[in-house]
Amino acid sequence: xxxxxxxxxxxxxxxxxxxxxxxxxxxxxxxxxxxxxxxxxxxxxxxxxxxxxxxxxxxxxxxxxxxxxxxxxxxxxxxxxxxxxxxxxxxxxxxxxxxxxxxxxxxxxxxxxxxxxxxxxxxxxxxxxxxxxxxxxxxxxxxxxxxxxxxxxxxxxxxxxxxxxxxxxxxxxxxxxxxxxxxxxxxxxxxxxxxxxxxxxxxxxxxxxxxxxxxxxxxxxxxxxxxxxxxxxxxxxxxxxxxxxxxxxxxxxxxxxxxxxxxxxxxxxxxxxxxxxxxxxxxxxxxxxxxxxxxxxxxxxxxxxxxxxxxxxxxxxxxxxxxxxxxxxxxxxxxxxxxxxxxxxxxxxxxxxxxxxxxxxxxxxxxxxxxxxxxxxxxxxxxxxxxxxxxxxxxxxxxxxxxxxxxxxxxxxxxxxxxxxxxxxxxxxxxxxxxxxxxxxxxxxxxxxxxxxxxxxxxxxxxxxxxxxxxxxxxxxxxxxxxxxxxxxxxxxxxxxxxxxxxxxxxxxxxxxxxxxxxxxxxxxxxxxxxxxxxxxxxxxxxxxxxxx
Numbered sequence: 001x002x003x004x005x006x007x008x009x010x011x012x013x014x015x016x017x018x019x020x021x022x023x024x025x026x027x028x029x030x031x032x033x034x035x036x037x038x039x040x041x042x043x044x045x046x047x048x049x050x051x052x053x054x055x056x057x058x059x060x061x062x063x064x065x066x067x068x069x070x071x072x073x074x075x076x077x078x079x080x081x082x083x084x085x086x087x088x089x090x091x092x093x094x095x096x097x098x099x100x101x102x103x104x105x106x107x108x109x110x111x112x113x114x115x116x117x118x119x120x121x122x123x124x125x126x127x128x129x130x131x132x133x134x135x136x137x138x139x140x141x142x143x144x145x146x147x148x149x150x151x152x153x154x155x156x157x158x159x160x161x162x163x164x165x166x167x168x169x170x171x172x173x174x175x176x177x178x179x180x181x182x183x184x185x186x187x188x189x190x191x192x193x194x195x196x197x198x199x200x201x202x203x204x205x206x207x208x209x210x211x212x213x214x215x216x217x218x219x220x221x222x223x224x225x226x227x228x229x230x231x232x233x234x235x236x237x238x239x240x241x242x243x244x245x246x247x248x249x250x251x252x253x254x255x256x257x258x259x260x261x262x263x264x265x266x267x268x269x270x271x272x273x274x275x276x277x278x279x280x281x282x283x284x285x286x287x288x289x290x291x292x293x294x295x296x297x298x299x300x301x302x303x304x305x306x307x308x309x310x311x312x313x314x315x316x317x318x319x320x321x322x323x324x325x326x327x328x329x330x331x332x333x334x335x336x337x338x339x340x341x342x343x344x345x346x347x348x349x350x351x352x353x354x355x356x357x358x359x360x361x362x363x364x365x366x367x368x369x370x371x372x373x374x375x376x377x378x379x380x381x382x383x384x385x386x387x388x389x390x391x392x393x394x395x396x397x398x399x400x401x402x403x404x405x406x407x408x409x410x411x412x413x414x415x416x417x418x419x420x421x422x423x424x425x426x427x428x429x430x431x432x433x434x435x436x437x438x439x440x441x442x443x444x445x446x447x448x449x450x451x452x453x454x455x456x457x458x459x460x461x462x463x464x465x466x467x468x469x470x471x472x473x474x475x476x477x478x479x480x481x482x483x484x485x486x487x488x489x490x491x492x493x494x495x496x497x498x499x500x501x502x503x504x505x506x507x508x509x510x511x512x513x514x515x516x517x518x519x520x521x522x523x524x525x526x527x528x529x530x531x532x533x534x535x536x537x538x539x540x541x542x543x544x545x546x547x548x549x
Contacts, residue, residue, distance in 0.1 A: 001027060001376040002047035002212050002271075004486035006506070007056075007072075009478055010513050014073035015506055017097075019053045021149045024186045025386060026377040027054075031193045032153035033391045034203060039399040041406040044194060044376070045269040047208045048256035049484070054187060055260075061184035065177075076183070079146060080176050084138045088130035094138060095120045098145035102381040106148040112168040113144040136170065143171040146179050151186075152388035158182060195261055204408035206267035207257045209249035211480040214438050216276035216427050218242035218483065221448070223276045223427035224435050227300055231440035236452035240459055243282070249480060250286055266290065266410045271485050272437070273297070273329065273373070273430030277319060280425070284323030290316070290409045291324055292373060294546045295331035296433025300426035310420050312364035314371075316412065317422040325419050327409055329373040329430055331546030333357075337374055338543050342382035346389035350397055357404055369412050373430065378542040432548040438488040443531035447488050447507065450530075453523065454482065454511050461518040471517060478514040482507070491531045495541045500533030 006016045034040055057076075063069030064080070071077040075097055085091050099117055101107055107117055120141065123129055147165055155161050160178055164171070197203045209215060216223045219242050224231050239245075250268075257265055266289045270279060273293040283291050298317070301307060316325040333356055341349035360370055380387035398406050413419075431437045438444060458479055461467055467475060487507035490500050508529075512522035535541070 001030075001045065001050060002208060003050045003053065003377075004212065004484045004506075005049050005053065005481040005510075007053070008509060008513070009474075009481065010516070012072045014076075015509075016502060017073055017075045019050065020057045020073065020076060020183065020187065022377040023054055023057070023190055024146075024154065024183055025149045025151045026380055027190050028186050028193075029151035029153050029380065029386055029388070029391070030376060031190065031197065032151070033395055034197055035193070036392065037395040037399050038200075038202060039406075040395040041202055041204075041408055041411075043204045043206055043267065043408050045206045045208060045267075046194075046257070046260075047210075047212045047271075048253045049211045049481075051191060051256060051260050054191060058184065058187035061180060061187060065181060065184060075142075075145075076180070078138075079142050080173070080180050082173065084133075084135045088127070088133075091130050091133055091138065092124070092127070095123070095133075095141055098141045101145065101148050105381055105384065105386075110144065110148060110165070113141075113148060116141045116144060139171050139176065140169050143176060143179060146183070150182075152386040154182070154186065156388075191260055198261065204267065204410050205257075205261055205265055206269050206409075207253050207265045208269055208271050209246065210253035210256065211249060211484045212271040212486065213246070213249055213480075213483040214272060214274045214429070214435065214485045214488075215246055215270050215279045215282075216274050217435060217439060217448075218246050219276065219278050219282075221439065223278075224439050226276070226427040227297075227434040228436060228440055231436070232442075232445065233439070234445040234448040234452070236449050239448075239452060240455050245479075245483065246282065247286075248476065249483070250282075252480070267292075269373075274428070274435065274485075275326065275425070276427035277322075277425050279427075280319050280322045280324055280326060288324055289413060290327060292327040292329065292371060292409070294428065294430030294433055295329045296546055296548075297426065297428040297430075298328040300428060300433050301422060301424065304424050304426065306423040308421075308423070312366065312368060314360060314364060314368040316369060316409075316417060316419045318419050319422045319425050325409075325413055326422075327369065327371045327412075329371050329546060331430075333370065334372050334374055335545040335547065337372070338379045339538060339545055341390060342379070342384075342387075346384070346393055349390055350393045353394070354397060354401065354404070361403055367417060369407075369417055371409075375543050378539065382539060430546050431544045432546070437544060438485055441492055443491040443493075444488050446530050447491050450507075450511060450525070451482055454514050455479065457515060457518055457520055461520075466519060475514060475517045478510065478517055482510045482514060490533070490541070492535075493531075493533055494535035494537060495533040496535060496537070497533045499541060500531055501529070504529060504531050 003019045006014050008015055060071050064071050078094055107113055150161055198205045218239050221233055254264055268283055268288045268291050275293045316327045318325055383390055398404055428434050487503055490503035508526045512526045515522040
C-alpha cells in the first residue's frame, strides 16, 4: 500500500484525494477479506508517508465533526460545504473531479450516477450552461462519487451506505455529513485493524523507505545500465549524498512504522521492488532479515555466467557478501491478478490460479515459496464489485487447500526455507526488471536534473548554516517528498494527459516549496510544464506488469 505525499506542505492543502479514496475502497476491503478468513495469511506493506496521511485525514475529519475545524482536501470539503461555488469554472472543476472513477465497474453499476455523469458530459460540451447548474445537482454527484468509491465490504455491512444508495437522489446536508462520518470511522479504524491482525500473527507487516524513493537510483544512477545498457542518463552524474539520504529514509521510515504499530518490522519491500547489490548490503546492515523484488530481476541475474542455474526459482536467494534473504515475485501469477483475472468470472480465475500453484508444486523439486506480490490499491476497481468475489474465494480456497500453505516471509525463514546463493545481481525493479519507469527517457531524466539542482541548493544551505534546526527539519521532510518515486512514474507521453499533468505540477510545486524553505527564489523553469501525456496505457497507467510484452 503506498501513496505519495499529496499535500502542499506550505499550505496543508491536499492537492489530490487518492489517499482517503483508497482507504475507503481498498485498504478497508483488503483487511476485511483477511478478517473474514482467520486461517489466511499475508504480508502487508505500508509506505510510512501513507500512514501519516491516513492519520492526518482521520484527525481532520474528526476535527470537522467535533470541533468545527476545516478540512483541507477540496473534494472532501465540498462534500459538506453548505453552498456550491459561485464561479462556473469552479463548478465545472468540481463535477469533473467526480468523474474520476472506473466507467465500467464503478459508474455504470449505478443508473442514478450514470445519469449525473451523462449530464456532466453534456455540460462540458456546453460550458455556457453551467450557470444553470443548481446546488442539488452538485450535491448529488458529490454524494454518488463517494458512494461508488466505498469498499464492497462497507456497502454490504453498513446500513447507512445502503440507505443512501437506495435513496438515489435529492441528498441533503444531513446525508452528506453522514457520509463524512462514515469516512471518518473508516479512516480512524483502518490502521488499527491491520495492527490487530499483526498481533494475532495472521499477517506480517513490512515497510518501505519513508517517502518511497527508488533506492538504487539514489545510491548510483549508473545502476540503470545493468539492465538497460543503452539507456540515456540525466546530465546529473550522481545524486549528491544519495547513501546518506537513503539511510535517512530508512531511519525515518522505521521510526514512523514503530509509532503506528509498536515494533520494528523484519522485512522491507524496497520501493517498486527496486534493488541493486549496494541496496541489498545496506538493507542487511540496517537489520532487515528479508526484502523482495521482481521475478524479472531474478531472471536477468540468473542469465549471468557467474550464477549457477538453480533447479527451481521459487525460493528466496541471498546475494554473496550480503546478510539479507531476497524473495522474488512470480511475475506471471501476480500479473494475472493485476491485468487478466478482472475479465474472468471470479470462480474461474481462482481455479486457474490454484491450478498454476498445483503445477509448480508438482514439477519443481523440494520446498517452494511462490511470492505473489500485488499493488494493494489499483487492481480492484477493474474487478466486479471491487474484487469482492475474487478475493473472498481466493483466501477461502487457498486457506483450506491440502497442498498449499499461506504464510509470511518471516515464517518462511524461521521454518528454514532453502535460501539459494546468488553470486551476482542485475539491478532492477518489479516493472520489467529495469528502472525504465523512473529514468532513461528525456522527461524522466529532466526530472532527475531538477531534483539534483534542488539537492545541491539544500546541501549548500546546510553547509552555510543558514537554517535553524526547525528549518532544517522542514527542509529535510520537503526534500524526502521530492525524492519519492511516484512523480517520475508519471513523467512521459505514454501516460494519460490528466495524470501526467497532476503529478508533474505537484513535483514542480514540491521543488519550489523546498527552494523557498531554503530562503531561495525557485528557478524560472519550475513555472513551466516539462512533460505532457497523451497515452492510454493498460489499467490507466497506475499499474505495470512485471514482464515487458
